[in-house]
Amino acid sequence: MKLILHIWRQKNAASAGRMVRYEAGDMNPDMSMLEALDVLNERLIEKGEEPVAFEHDCREGICGSCGFMINGVAHGPQRLTTTCQLTLRHFKDGDELYLEPWRAKAFPVLKDLMVDRGAFDRIIAAGGYISVSTGSAPDGNAIPVAKDNADRAMDAAACIGCGACVAACPNAAAALFTGAKITHLGLLPQGEPERHERALNMVAQWNIEGFGACTNLGECEAACPKGIRLEVIARMNHDYLAASCHRR
Amino acid sequence: MALDAKSPSGPIENRWDRARFEMKLVNPANKRKHTIIVVGAGLAGASAAASLGELGYKVKSFCFQDSPRRAHSIAAQGGINAAKNYPNDGDSVFRLFYDTVKGGDFRARESNVYRLAQISVNIIDQCVAQGVPFAREYSGTLSNRSFGGAQVSRTFYARGQTGQQLLLGAYQALERQVEAGQVEMYPRTEMLDLVVIDGAARGIVTRDLVTGKIECHVADAVVLGTGGYGNVYYLSTNAKGSNCTAIWRAHKRGAYFANPCFTQIHPTCIPVSGDYQSKLTLMSESLRNDGRIWVPKTGGDKRRPDAIPENERDYYLERKYPSFGNLVPRDVASRNAKHVCDEGRGVGPGGLGVYLDFSDAIRRLGEDKIRERYGNLFEMYERITDDNPYKTPMRIYPAIHYTMGGLWVDYYLMSTIPGLFVAGEANFSDHGANRLGASALMQGLSDGYFVLPYTVGDYLAKAKPAPADVSHAAFREAEASVQSVTQRLMSIQGKRSVDSFHRELGKIVWDDCGMSRNAHGLEHAIGKIRELREEYWQNVRVLGAAGDLNQSLEKAGRVADFFELSELMCRDALERNESCGGHFREEYQTPDGEARRNDDEFSYAAAWQYQGGGAPHALHKESLEFEYVHPSQRSYK
Numbered sequence: 090m091k092l093i094l095h096i097w098r099q100k101n102a103a104s105a106g107r108m109v110r111y112e113a114g115d116m117n118p119d120m121s122m123l124e125a126l127d128v129l130n131e132r133l134i135e136k137g138e139e140p141v142a143f144e145h146d147c148r149e150g151i152c153g154s155c156g157f158m159i160n161g162v163a164h165g166p167q168r169l170t171t172t173c174q175l176t177l178r179h180f181k182d183g184d185e186l187y188l189e190p191w192r193a194k195a196f197p198v199l200k201d202l203m204v205d206r207g208a209f210d211r212i213i214a215a216g217g218y219i220s221v222s223t224g225s226a227p228d229g230n231a232i233p234v235a236k237d238n239a240d241r242a243m244d245a246a247a248c249i250g251c252g253a254c255v256a257a258c259p260n261a262a263a264a265l266f267t268g269a270k271i272t273h274l275g276l277l278p279q280g281e282p283e284r285h286e287r288a289l290n291m292v293a294q295w296n297i298e299g300f301g302a303c304t305n306l307g308e309c310e311a312a313c314p315k316g317i318r319l320e321v322i323a324r325m326n327h328d329y330l331a332a333s334c335h336r337r
Numbered sequence: 338m339a340l341d342a343k344s345p346s347g348p349i350e351n352r353w354d355r356a357r358f359e360m361k362l363v364n365p366a367n368k369r370k371h372t373i374i375v376v377g378a379g380l381a382g383a384s385a386a387a388s389l390g391e392l393g394y395k396v397k398s399f400c401f402q403d404s405p406r407r408a409h410s411i412a413a414q415g416g417i418n419a420a421k422n423y424p425n426d427g428d429s430v431f432r433l434f435y436d437t438v439k440g441g442d443f444r445a446r447e448s449n450v451y452r453l454a455q456i457s458v459n460i461i462d463q464c465v466a467q468g469v470p471f472a473r474e475y476s477g478t479l480s481n482r483s484f485g486g487a488q489v490s491r492t493f494y495a496r497g498q499t500g501q502q503l504l505l506g507a508y509q510a511l512e513r514q515v516e517a518g519q520v521e522m523y524p525r526t527e528m529l530d531l532v533v534i535d536g537a538a539r540g541i542v543t544r545d546l547v548t549g550k551i552e553c554h555v556a557d558a559v560v561l562g563t564g565g566y567g568n569v570y571y572l573s574t575n576a577k578g579s580n581c582t583a584i585w586r587a588h589k590r591g592a593y594f595a596n597p598c599f600t601q602i603h604p605t606c607i608p609v610s611g612d613y614q615s616k617l618t619l620m621s622e623s624l625r626n627d628g629r630i631w632v633p634k635t636g637g638d639k640r641r642p643d644a645i646p647e648n649e650r651d652y653y654l655e656r657k658y659p660s661f662g663n664l665v666p667r668d669v670a671s672r673n674a675k676h677v678c679d680e681g682r683g684v685g686p687g688g689l690g691v692y693l694d695f696s697d698a699i700r701r702l703g704e705d706k707i708r709e710r711y712g713n714l715f716e717m718y719e720r721i722t723d724d725n726p727y728k729t730p731m732r733i734y735p736a737i738h739y740t741m742g743g744l745w746v747d748y749y750l751m752s753t754i755p756g757l758f759v760a761g762e763a764n765f766s767d768h769g770a771n772r773l774g775a776s777a778l779m780q781g782l783s784d785g786y787f788v789l790p791y792t793v794g795d796y797l798a799k800a801k802p803a804p805a806d807v808s809h810a811a812f813r814e815a816e817a818s819v820q821s822v823t824q825r826l827m828s829i830q831g832k833r834s835v836d837s838f839h840r841e842l843g844k845i846v847w848d849d850c851g852m853s854r855n856a857h858g859l860e861h862a863i864g865k866i867r868e869l870r871e872e873y874w875q876n877v878r879v880l881g882a883a884g885d886l887n888q889s890l891e892k893a894g895r896v897a898d899f900f901e902l903s904e905l906m907c908r909d910a911l912e913r914n915e916s917c918g919g920h921f922r923e924e925y926q927t928p929d930g931e932a933r934r935n936d937d938e939f940s941y942a943a944a945w946q947y948q949g950g951g952a953p954h955a956l957h958k959e960s961l962e963f964e965y966v967h968p969s970q971r972s973y974k
Contacts, residue, residue: 101885119610119723127836128613134834134889139880142888144403146576148616150717151501152407174720199547200886207524210404214516218509219468223388223786224459226466230423233477243470243495246502250406274468 090116093185096141099198118178123148123155125177142201148173153249157202158189163253163312171314191252193261195299206252208298209266215294216287217270219280238276245272247315257312260301265309267291268321271328285332292329340944340959343747344448349965353452357791361798368393371797374541374556376528376583378405380778381761382562383507384785390514392790397554398520399543401527401578406508409564409576410781413500414621415484416492417778419457424481428489430454435966436487437776441769442918443968446961448748449766456783461493463786467506471495485622485774486664492775497621497713503778530815531587538757539805542815546891549884551819553807558756558793561587565740565762569899571843573737574606574619580895581902584744584763592752593944593957595745595765598910601772601919602852603738604670607721608690617736618721620714622774625663627698630654632691636681642692642730653677661973668771668919669973671735675852685732694730735852739777741768745944749792750784758793760784770918823883826893831876835892838873846903850910855923859911863904870900905945905954915939936968
């Protein structure tokens with residue numbers, strides 16, 4: 090099959106970028122979107138043109154490295170699927186696709202389709218953990234955890250930190266990402282002692298990083314390849330509000 | 338140099354306690370005066386960096402990914418073993434130790450494996466306390482399952498994402514230390530050389546992958562937790578970025594490389610579908626609990642699977658291994674799949690695949706039960722292949738998954754370079770010639786959380802490293818050498834892309850040093866590798882600039898190292914005239930085609946020393962003693 094790819098090319102953070110049109114013929118519908126870019130890159134190298142830079146690593150939908158906008162949709166049209174697992178069979182022969190990097194002030198573009206998501210690490214560093222040092226843990230079964238809570242914690246913990254939620258949000262808010270971690274840890278008895286501090290510190294860091302505010306539009310949930318649900322934002326708001334009152 | 342594993346003596350169950358007591362301690366007030374470099378941020382690296390930071394050392398942590406949360410430990414699906422014996426089904430530290438030594442086909446060091454089994458229980462406690470959402474029973478206690486053919490249920494899991502959850506636990510502990518100022522994090526930074534001063538590891542040279550800047554970092558000790566080298570085969574279940582560069586360059590500075598030919602081929606992966614294929618996707622081993630593996634009895638049978646009647650199918654694992662059937666260990670299952678495909682009975686495009694059929698299980702248990710057990714895996718399979726495994730059998734084929742070989746380390750996880758420690762898949766220590774399922778996560782975390790925090794301190798207390806800085810000649814020399822390799826790669830400007838070379842190299846290694854090997858093929862492969870390597874340095878094309886974000890340049894350096902490592906793998910495989918675990922030499926098999934070990938001559942770890950200047954590697958042997966688990970022929974009939 091043949092695709093027309095319009096790809097954002099930008100030399101580095103300091104340069105201006107632009108869309109460049111490529112004709113990608115002889116593509117196989119079983120290829121993933123990233124394999125299509127591999128093939129395109131091989132052809133570019135052959136012609137002496139610099140290949141398109143894009144982020145990727147595991148290529149099985151779990152590391153969270155990959156992702157870009159495909160026709161304005163984060164990770165493309167297939168629900169619950171990261172870009173690396175999106176196969177070309179979801180497109181038609183001759184389709185025109187526009188590939189652009191995540192757009193958010195807090196995610197500056199580094200090159201082509203790659204952005205810097207270091208802000209996510211700093212939000213985690215602000216409180217996205219349980220403060221237990223190695224060696225000080227009680228027996229694993231000492232504190233029972235209701236299965237229901239463990240399951241819901243796992244639902245939230247499935248976040249891969251790809252940034253699609255931010256890219257999809259018209260406000261570029263980091264609510265789904267931050268809420269997922271607050272929910273994961275807050276649902277567990279081990280995470281309870283730091284629950285309030287965690288919400289305050291992580292949300293504060295989110296503001297420092299320049300992400301926008303959440304207005305409950307729900308675009309993030311629709312774009313999330315791991316099915317993280319909006320309720321994590323409700324839990325975050327609950328913890329944040331409770332913590333703010335508690336502090337006064 | 339004599340290879341001294343420094344295994345403590347005495348009863349095996351007391352060795353680690355004794356070793357810990359005999360270690361020297363660093364005064365708490367002095368810890369902050371020591372800088373420790375940790376390269377790699379997977380389970381081993383992140384847990385080591387976090388734990389060392391908690392103790393008060395100054396830690397610098399490096400990873401090539403954009404965040405430590407991306408390391409490939411994240412992709413482990415099945416689970417993590419621990420001898421907790423919560424199900425009361427007969428497990429114990431000794432049994433986990435025994436199973437691991439036997440599973441490794443008697444090519445691992447007993448003292449290390451015993452320690453691993455002991456520490457396994459602490460890992461679970463630690464991870465639970467960090468908030469790892471392990472599966473639970475309705476009572477609120479932790480769930481266990483049996484995995485990889487183990488006869489006890491000792492595997493803890495978090496759905497099909499155990500590696501992800503354990504890694505996020507370690508990553509969060511690491512970020513906590515970043516916030517506390519104990520760890521300085523260097524993401525998108527690749528180690529390109531090790532700096533050795535007066536015989537001890539004193540730092541690294543790195544490249545900033547965004548700016549291209551080459552930098553030097555000094556430390557009192559260096560820890561490598563940089564994973565395995567499965568990507569030497571190009572197509573593997575590893576992440577695209579996984580590479581051997583850190584361990585290989587440390588090897589070239591004096592660290593011995595042990596058992597490079599011990600590679601693990603996982604039997605249940607999605608087959609290659611075309612020549613554009615960039616990686617192989619693993620389907621969890623747990624599928625073999627309910628799926629039946631078969632191929633048509635006659636070669637060239639092109640009928641659809643449902644059109645092939647029962648009596649024209651060969652359920653070859655059930656036929657050959659009636660007691661273990663489809664649950665034989667990974668090496669046996671993989672080899673047999675290759676065997677039937679070599680006979681021309683493989684299925685799917687290219688004939689490189691076998692069926693994994695759930696129709697019996699669906700008839701017996703109902704589709705709902707199967708969906709509950711494997712729903713996410715079936716979805717993943719369908720997403721990739723566009724086939725519905727509820728209706729038609731899956732097609733699977735073996736793929737490279739893990740490398741048991743790695744840098745040689747003693748009991749204290751220190752390499753042959755004093756002050757250079759190696760943890761997780763990057764070292765060779767605990768899995769012998771074959772790794773059991775759910776053991777990799779255990780080993781990475783054991784090394785990082787519970788071994789290195791003791792042994793690195795012991796080294797610092799005894800060695801008392803003198804102050805050093807980047808103006809030292811050794812740093813200048815290492816930096817210049819990194820610059821010159823980079824310049825050389827950039828200046829060739831040949832005709833072929835890095836990937837095209839890597840793909841060709843992978844095919845050579847897969848064909849002759851993959852699932853089965855023979856002397857003729859290995860010698861042939863060495864010749865081909867040398868030829869291709871020569872062409873590489875004449876004809877590779879790396880576009881762009883060195884002082885810029887340049888993914889082709891990153892790959893070019895890694896592939897250059899794969900060339901050298903692959904030759905050593907073949908040498909090692911050629912030298913080991915026996916079959917054991919994942920290393921199957923066709924010349925050494927039993928009359929019914931099983932691996933034949935030769936304990937009299939090969940009960941050792943092969944540790945290779947780099948000699949430089951084109952001289953061949955020198956082989957050193959660490960002889961393996963088995964005091965507790967007596968070597969026997971593995972039988973799964």
